Amino acid sequence: MIMQNKRLYPAKTAQMRTDRRSFLQLGGLGLLGAGVAGVSDAAEPPSWSEAGGGFSNYGQPADTEQRTIRWISANPAVPGEGVSWTPLHELEGTITPNGLHFERHHNGVPSIDPDEWSLLVNASGERSLRYSLADLHRYPLQSRILFIECGGNSNTLWKPQPVQAAAGHLHGLVSGCEWTGVALSVLLQEAGISTQDKWLIADAMDASGVTVSLPIAKCLDDVLVALYQNGEALRPENGYPARLVVPGWEGIVNVKWLRSLSLSDVPLMSRFDTVSYTDLQKDGIAERMTFEMGVKSIITSPSVGQQLTTTGDYEVRGLAWSGAGRIQTVELSADGGRNWVPAHLQEPVLDRALTRFRLPWHWDGRAQVLMSRATDTAGARQPSRDELISAKGGNVYYHYNGICAWAVDVDGDISHVYA
């Protein structure tokens, strides 16, 4: 726990506090409106008078939590083509529940009978291996808490005007789960790797024919053939019964509904390797196969759609992640980027996992602009939007990792701004 008493702003300007105890001192009772001296304990809640509901084989969220859903933005002209967004602004902690993990489908969710399913591994020459699900369950398993982020996440921020939408509807094509599966390296070594094998071509069972090419070094390093997501079998929309999980690399290569893996001396140059998820640079050349997701952070609370009802103490909260390693620091600004203070990072801070940051914040009722910027253990710092556009140009569609800014106005309303 980092405890700091440094005072960053003059007494009458916006304050971002880093001392947890100051929350109590400042917030006190009056500001929070929580204190009621001599409240009677006599009132008995109605729930004491009647037996509650029974047991369930598989539980569901409370009926009163209807806001906490994936927001679907799909193309009605193309069945099963689109995305659904994790409602990051309604969530806390670092784990995304399976029912709310983002979806990106190119032609819907295939229905796969796990008893019929098998994974084909094509080595060089004539040699192929086929693994049933029961086979894979006998292999050594590994678990890792990892983020997966779509290469297209946050892409409205490339637009000239800031889109007014909730944090999860702008940035919610990222989720974090505990994935458990067989190390891909074990299967490839069993198949046999020759010195000519430089790439792995992975394809999927869905109707869009997702096929991607992955460098063999990454495949032998840390890729999983995942069978479990947060403890239970993969969800259908997340690749049931088996998917690749490629730590830190863009969503598309985390191939769902895995069908086959083929060793190759060259990449396939499929449409997913070449057309989609590539970035047209200023010089007219498209950057391709930019697998590793950049260091990034967003403030989830307060954020667009939430309302500050009174002045006083709040906590600024958000998520940070990097495809290159762990999050080293997240800094927050309440004045549009002029002054920055370090946020608390929730331990344990894990490699290529969502990292929760938080910092007490006193809102004095003035307009101000909240921003977060993350730095990873590889030394990369999240760029400002201007820096990102200056480096990449204005024709990019994917891989936005610039700083996002929320403006708080004097009424406590929050809007998305470019600052």
Place this chain on the structure above:
Amino acid sequence: MIMQNKRLYPAKTAQMRTDRRSFLQLGGLGLLGAGVAGVSDAAEPPSWSEAGGGFSNYGQPADTEQRTIRWISANPAVPGEGVSWTPLHELEGTITPNGLHFERHHNGVPSIDPDEWSLLVNASGERSLRYSLADLHRYPLQSRILFIECGGNSNTLWKPQPVQAAAGHLHGLVSGCEWTGVALSVLLQEAGISTQDKWLIADAMDASGVTVSLPIAKCLDDVLVALYQNGEALRPENGYPARLVVPGWEGIVNVKWLRSLSLSDVPLMSRFDTVSYTDLQKDGIAERMTFEMGVKSIITSPSVGQQLTTTGDYEVRGLAWSGAGRIQTVELSADGGRNWVPAHLQEPVLDRALTRFRLPWHWDGRAQVLMSRATDTAGARQPSRDELISAKGGNVYYHYNGICAWAVDVDGDISHVYA
């Protein structure tokens, strides 16, 4: 990663291997039946020919995963009284998905309107504070991955004969989640603590009137007023909208559907303090308020109800936890406890969280008895069943943490044995 090549048994006895690579060397293709030279890649799956299913606001498990449910053992004569068990034998990793977290209700699940709910904190004298859910959301939050275990988990193992049931149906009143909430210490300090305050009395909104007494030192140490479970709002059956999470302490004190917290110089001596969750010792005296759950482990795979279909390589997998700290080691035996080898522990090994252990295992077709025993960082080692009964006597109903043994017979069937 611990890599060992030590050979523990003569060549013709049961072998527990600790070298991951040996899995490949031993398992090879023949044993797993996975190798099919020259398999054709030509067959196109039916799912390539039609668009898949669409998006969903809140996802659900695959229809083919019907086995992965909570097993309900409730008393039909008393509505809402009973338990449902986490299917540990169907799960992997360390996170329990929210829909499968075990339930223990004494009079059902109350239906609580979060807008009407508030938490009353009664300090000494006349002073009381009331917190709405919106108030609590403004306080600093903390997240921790923690196990919660019912004091009655595994209690059939006190019986003279081993009950034949799946691992989750014997031991599944334990689950692990990421809990996020406000530190209880912050609320108590705000209420004001006097030197007379030695206990906190916590009560619930459910119809059974759960009320427990907790020592003030624990309350000021690490207890959370939890609002989120694996990222989303608490599930109704797990205390929505707010519950206590008391790291490492028995389930009953992790009060769900929290109603009030009252500081006191003495414990209340409620029925949950005195009658339930107490252990009648050999001398006729009941041990009460034995809050901290003992060090424990169970093998989840292979386990009762699963079938070894062929000889060859498998992985022995299970979970370990301790209310006193981190898991230091888990040892496995394949010969009923004569020889032990250390299992691999899945990193990160977290304080008072479920810890996954695994070890490759070669089954040669002979009958053998699998056991696991855990040791925690406080130095406590999980006792054998005989040691536990010798220490505690035969009249105990709760707090079973002895070693559990699974016998594998020559047909690959698995049964629960006392060994």
